[in-house]
Amino acid sequence: TRRNLQRLRDVPSVTRDRVAVHLNANIELPTEAESVLQAGAEGIGLVRSEFMFMNRKTLPTEDEQAAALTTLVEQMRGRTVTIRTLDLGGEKLGDALDIKPGTNPSLGLRAVRLSLVRRDLLRTQFAAILRAAWHGPTRILIPMVCTIDELTTTKAVLAEVVADFRARGRPLPDPMPPVGVMIEVPAAALSADALARESDFFAIGTNDLTQYALAIDRTDEAVAHLYDPLHPAVLRLMHFTTGAAQAAGIPVSVCGEMAGDPRLTPLLIGLGLRDLSMAAIAIPAVKQRVRRISAGKAHALAHQALGQPDAARIAALLDHFNAGIT
């Protein structure tokens, strides 16, 4: 009910054993701030900035991007906004960019790979983000990173833009936005320990992590029945990533669809995740679930789940655990 939702907005997101679980929102357009605040999100865990480039014939200018992002950061009034750089390609194509989809777009020139080929776009985007970051806490997130080199090269481009700001006497944000990577390719997950040394934070993208771990095109109806984030391989990749982030002392969040499914909340908390980012509309139900779970019991559940041979058994464990929640 509406009253119930309103009540949920104002209660803290903590487990029964008093563990705080931060609930953030994923958005596609900078104009969604109001719904994010309505839902009681702590901040924005993912701005899918590529949507600013889609369904239009021309590229957005630096001024246009800076204005939209500045409004967003201002509307969030001190809550952190995590802006992902362009994740075009794959299933998201931009008319304005005229990129030829390869024979297998999900494995082709997309996301950070595209940004490093079209550095003009990346520089413009960084400049816009730096201008917006002046108005509130902002983080930069790099999609589809597979190698350390992609991350260090991207950071070098950011350093060039910063140097250019200095040279022209343009104001820089203080502090500078942290730079993190999406962990959404198995290669990144399995080298999370190495990536953590160069990253300020991780955001696990379970949509693509599942797609790439299971070799299932997330847009192909013919194999949709095989797409299952509860496959033990996906959970192990998440487990390894979370452990690497904890060992390195950097924050780690989940921002794929898994984060917004209350059925999976005990599993994510059990894996040690304390920061979930989801569609704003999913926040109340996930918060309700968080408040009914003991993190200690969830930890035991996740430990058991990691030892299972298949997704069906993990689902059964999870359903049993959820049925026992009152």
Ligand code: PEP
């Ligand atoms: C993901 O891959 O899980 C993710 C959050 O990014 P997107 O869905 O935009 O690819």
Ligand code: MG
């Ligand atoms: Mg993704």
